[in-house]
Amino acid sequence: MAPKKIEPKKPEPKKPEPKVSPASKMALSSELLSEHPKEPDFDPKSITLEFTADQIEEFKEAFNLFDRTPKGEMKISYAQCGDVMRALGQNPTNADVLKVLGKPRPEEMSSKMVDFETFLPMLQHISRAKDQGNYEDFVEGLRVFDKEGNGTIMGAELRHVLATLGERMTEDEVDRLMAGQEDANGCINYASFVKHILSG
Amino acid sequence: MGCGVTKSNQFQRHAVKAIRAAVLIQQWYRQYVARMEMRRRYTWHIFQSIEYSGEQAQIKLYNFLGYLMDNFTPASDERNLISHIFRENEVCHDAEWERYFCYKNIEVPEIYSGPRLRFPLTAEQAVCLLEAFRNKKQLHSRYVLQLLLETWKLLRMLPNISRISTCHSKEITVCGDLHGQLEDLLLIFYKNGTPSLEKPYVFNGDFVDRGKDSMEILLILFAFLLVYPTEVHLNRGNHEDHLINLRYGFTKEVLSKYKMHGKRILKLLQKIFSWLPLAAVIDQKVLVLHGGISDSTDLGVLAKADRRAYVSALRPPKKKRRQRSSAGTSVDSDADDDWANRRLLRRRASLVFPKPAVSRDGFLNRSLRDFSDRIELGAEDEAERLGSFGAEREARASLDSLGSDGAKEEWKQILDLLWSDPMSQDGCIPNELRGGGCYWGPDVTRDFLSKHNMQLIVRSHECKQDGYEFCHDRKVLTLFSASNYYDVGSNRGAYVKLGPDLVPYVVQYQASSMTRELTAQQSVGQTERSALKVLREQLFSHKSDLIWAFKAFDSHNTGLISVTDWATAVEGVMRLGLPWRMLRSQLVGGKSGDGLIDYRQWFDQLAIKGANADHIDQSLLETLYRHRSTLETIFRIVDTNNSGFISPSDFRQTWKLLSVYLKMEITDEAISELTVAIDSNRDGAIDIDEFMEAFRLTDKKSRLERGRSMFMATAPDLSALDPDEHV
Numbered sequence: 072m073a074p075k076k077i078e079p080k081k082p083e084p085k086k087p088e089p090k091v092s093p094a095s096k097m098a099l100s101s102e103l104l105s106e107h108p109k110e111p112d113f114d115p116k117s118i119t120l121e122f123t124a125d126q127i128e129e130f131k132e133a134f135n136l137f138d139r140t141p142k143g144e145m146k147i148s149y150a151q152c153g154d155v156m157r158a159l160g161q162n163p164t165n166a167d168v169l170k171v172l173g174k175p176r177p178e179e180m181s182s183k184m185v186d187f188e189t190f191l192p193m194l195q196h197i198s199r200a201k202d203q204g205n206y207e208d209f210v211e212g213l214r215v216f217d218k219e220g221n222g223t224i225m226g227a228e229l230r231h232v233l234a235t236l237g238e239r240m241t242e243d244e245v246d247r248l249m250a251g252q253e254d255a256n257g258c259i260n261y262a263s264f265v266k267h268i269l270s271g
Numbered sequence: 272m273g274c275g276v277t278k279s280n281q282f283q284r285h286a287v288k289a290i291r292a293a294v295l296i297q298q299w300y301r302q303y304v305a306r307m308e309m310r311r312r313y314t315w316h317i318f319q320s321i322e323y324s325g326e327q328a329q330i331k332l333y334n335f336l337g338y339l340m341d342n343f344t345p346a347s348d349e350r351n352l353i354s355h356i357f358r359e360n361e362v363c364h365d366a367e368w369e370r371y372f373c374y375k376n377i378e379v380p381e382i383y384s385g386p387r388l389r390f391p392l393t394a395e396q397a398v399c400l401l402e403a404f405r406n407k408k409q410l411h412s413r414y415v416l417q418l419l420l421e422t423w424k425l426l427r428m429l430p431n432i433s434r435i436s437t438c439h440s441k442e443i444t445v446c447g448d449l450h451g452q453l454e455d456l457l458l459i460f461y462k463n464g465t466p467s468l469e470k471p472y473v474f475n476g477d478f479v480d481r482g483k484d485s486m487e488i489l490l491i492l493f494a495f496l497l498v499y500p501t502e503v504h505l506n507r508g509n510h511e512d513h514l515i516n517l518r519y520g521f522t523k524e525v526l527s528k529y530k531m532h533g534k535r536i537l538k539l540l541q542k543i544f545s546w547l548p549l550a551a552v553i554d555q556k557v558l559v560l561h562g563g564i565s566d567s568t569d570l571g572v573l574a575k576a577d578r579r580a581y582v583s584a585l586r587p588p589k590k591k592r593r594q595r596s597s598a599g600t601s602v603d604s605d606a607d608d609d610w611a612n613r614r615l616l617r618r619r620a621s622l623v624f625p626k627p628a629v630s631r632d633g634f635l636n637r638s639l640r641d642f643s644d645r646i647e648l649g650a651e652d653e654a655e656r657l658g659s660f661g662a663e664r665e666a667r668a669s670l671d672s673l674g675s676d677g678a679k680e681e682w683k684q685i686l687d688l689l690w691s692d693p694m695s696q697d698g699c700i701p702n703e704l705r706g707g708g709c710y711w712g713p714d715v716t717r718d719f720l721s722k723h724n725m726q727l728i729v730r731s732h733e734c735k736q737d738g739y740e741f742c743h744d745r746k747v748l749t750l751f752s753a754s755n756y757y758d759v760g761s762n763r764g765a766y767v768k769l770g771p772d773l774v775p776y777v778v779q780y781q782a783s784s785m786t787r788e789l790t791a792q793q794s795v796g797q798t799e800r801s802a803l804k805v806l807r808e809q810l811f812s813h814k815s816d817l818i819w820a821f822k823a824f825d826s827h828n829t830g831l832i833s834v835t836d837w838a839t840a841v842e843g844v845m846r847l848g849l850p851w852r853m854l855r856s857q858l859v860g861g862k863s864g865d866g867l868i869d870y871r872q873w874f875d876q877l878a879i880k881g882a883n884a885d886h887i888d889q890s891l892l893e894t895l896y897r898h899r900s901t902l903e904t905i906f907r908i909v910d911t912n913n914s915g916f917i918s919p920s921d922f923r924q925t926w927k928l929l930s931v932y933l934k935m936e937i938t939d940e941a942i943s944e945l946t947v948a949i950d951s952n953r954d955g956a957i958d959i960d961e962f963m964e965a966f967r968l969t970d971k972k973s974r975l976e977r978g979r980s981m982f983m984a985t986a987p988d989l990s991a992l993d994p995d996e997h998v
Contacts, residue, residue, distance in 0.1 A: 238297045239297075
């Protein structure tokens with residue numbers, strides 16, 4: 072029997088009444104993603120850059136690889152920012168990225184551009200984030216779905232989770248992620264799964 | 272109730288954990304995808320820049336040889352070596368040509384198990400041919416010649432620009448570059464059906480070179496063309512050009528498959544290539560051509576050009592008797608009684624323009640002027656010969672012989688059509704990367720389409736990862752039909768279908784069963800390794816220049832250099848525009864503790880090894896390695912009867928030629944050492960293939976090949992993970 076009211080861990084204004092239902096899970100998930108309470112909006116001017124000259128040159132190369140502007144203007148779209156940061160070894164969630172971009176509207180993502188100077192403080196901020204999640208966290212996270220505690224998880228369950236919870240993935244993305252990972256019984260050995268992801 | 276609350280709390284905790292876990296996995300996945308994308312991009316970049324710089328090298332070589340022709344006395348050895356490629360055809364009249372190409376006296380032995388063709392060809396025979404090639408059979412040279420002759424006769428009747436219509440509900444299929452990859456053509460026919468009355472096709476050039484079945488592709492395309500002349504349309508590509516074929520493998524393929532009649536076949540193909548139509552227009556709205564356009568492209572000019580005069584797009588058109596470029600009334604005769612004089616003037620015409628080097632015209636012969644300091648004209652009579660002419664008079668004479676500005680303009684338009692690439696900036700600039708044609712922008716597309724009242728340009732010429740790519744606001748479609756072009760898994764191929772609504776419907780595919788079994792990660796990894804291997808070879812072959820550049824940064828001669836300096840030096844020498852820092856860990860074995868690179872050690876890791884190479888001077892080997900493509904091309908040019916062998920004295924001359932081209936000194940002793948290194952059979956004649964094979968680059972440290980992705984360093988504590996053998 073489901074009680075009617077559940078106190079969430081970190082109360083936020085305008086939250087819908089939490090229930091134990093998919094809707095509640097979604098609400099929880101959006102809450103989890105903005106887990107740092109009362110953080111101010113991102114202010115690029117407040118960031119001091121600590122990158123070395125060498126590092127900056129390397130970032131420029133990555134930036135250029137993604138630059139598709141007509142005259143090679145060293146600009147990328149908002150939508151590409153997350154990818155470039157990840158390609159440079161950072162591990163932000165989509166919510167993290169949207170935050171440093173100043174919470175743009177969806178339609179702005181492909182039209183608004185970021186130049187290299189604007190990008191650097193964003194990258195710096197992201198690189199300072201505390202919980203990027205490491206190998207152990209990752210394995211722990213997967214262990215949650217290991218019902219029998221035997222080192223395997225059901226592929227079907229993982230697919231469902233990835234497509235419905237958190238920062239949802241598309242079916243296509245899930246397929247690509249899981250390609251070749253499930254055995255004949257549809258189970259995944261998550262230790263090798265982790266290796267697969269981390270070695271990419 | 273108490274237990275209700277507990278249960279819900281547990282559930283709550285579990286839900287929170289699950290969500291956290293999901294977010295983590297998704298986070299890592301997105302990072303993984305971004306890294307893969309990065310690797311894919313720079314891998315692509317590597318292959319493409321190396322490919323295009325190869326094309327550029329070919330054009331440069333050609334221009335250099337042309338310059339030699341103009342500036343050496345007729346008696347000089349070097350000139351004689353190469354003059355035949357500029358010489359007019361020895362046999363002049365049509366009747367003589369037919370006799371030369373006659374297949375009738377070629378016997379087909381009983382044991383021949385390939386297809387036997389009877390003309391006129393039927394659809395069944397064309398399909399039979401397809402099957403035979405699928406089963407790795409080879410068509411006998413008798414039938415090859417016969418089929419080519421029939422094709423030649425047909426092509427001569429076709430206009431420069433084919434006009435096609437999608438009347439009723441016919442869908443037209445357009446295919447891009449095939450580059451000798453038979454598997455892809457078979458796959459296209461399998462998915463889409465073979466050409467027929469209901470299934471018209473346009474093949475957009477570059478049927479040959481690079482792949483190993485160029486001949487078979489041509490034969491299939493020509494066979495279907497003969498059976499369905501109104502449904503099958505072939506456009507010429509920049510590789511349908513015997514000069515390009517010398518470098519990129521088609522000439523070699525034909526000679527090795529057809530040892531007896533290969534030369535004849537090549538000659539006939541030369542004519543056929545020049546007779547291939549230049550473009551196709553569908554429903555007066557969609558233009559299909561191989562390379563692209565420029566801001567001066569005019570379909571009216573192209574329609575009236577005498578296309579068969581352009582045996583190679585790199586050469587100026589052949590002149591007719593007493594006429595300027597004719598307006599399509601093709602006189603079959605290639606005759607030229609006073610051809611000797613004309614030839615000389617015509618040669619100069621390609622190289623010397625009356626006005627000073629300005630934009631595109633200047634560009635055509637700009638690289639040429641670079642050679643003037645390399646050639647010592649030496650002989651006094653040489654100087655006199657030139658002196659008496661004077662540049663002005665020469666130029667005017669050549670201008671006259673070329674006819675008018677119109678003829679020059681026409682030649683440029685054909686070059687642009689075959690070689691240009693689109694760019695995202697507005698404008699139109701010379702295509703320096705390829706060495707021919709131009710880069711054209713969206714404004715040029717807009718103007719062109721409105722001027723000719725059209726809506727779409729379909730072109731090929733560039734390899735695209737997905738097999739196709741739209742640009743210029745979806746008004747230009749690039750189509751590439753050779754999948755796995757750079758390496759297994761590097762790209763898909765595509766073809767496009769256009770119905771009466773003229774809305775392009777693209778179909779993608781990827782040949783080779785191997786790729787289906789590879790995951791995306793594995794295939795990216797494989798292509799990446801391939802690209803890096805190629806790049807390492809390129810780096811090694813520029814060893815001397817690189818060391819010299821490194822030393823400039825290493826004034827105390829420590830042998831160490833910072834990463835920044837390393838990257839700057841490498842780009843300065845290689846000029847490939849690649850992200851060197853990102854590639855560094857894959858290219859250089861290890862860094863010293865303080866982040867410096869030991870460049871001497873780096874080069875020690877690579878070495879050129881050859882069967883008998885140890886006693887040969889390293890720098891000579893390096894030259895050989897770096898310029899082996901050019902060297903091989905020159906060998907094949909020098910091998911006038913296409914036998915695959917050259918005499919020792921010609922071999923020596925070739926090296927002398929190369930030494931002038933490269934502004935390097937190559938001593939006679941060094942050349943002798945090279946000769947000794949090769950087992951020469953057959954009266955001391957040197958087998959070109961054997962020579963080229965004898966010197967190959969091998970890596971001493973194969974661990975570089977198995978190197979991990981450079982991004983692995985960013986994930987923490989990876990010592991626990993074993994390297995994935997399949998990545």
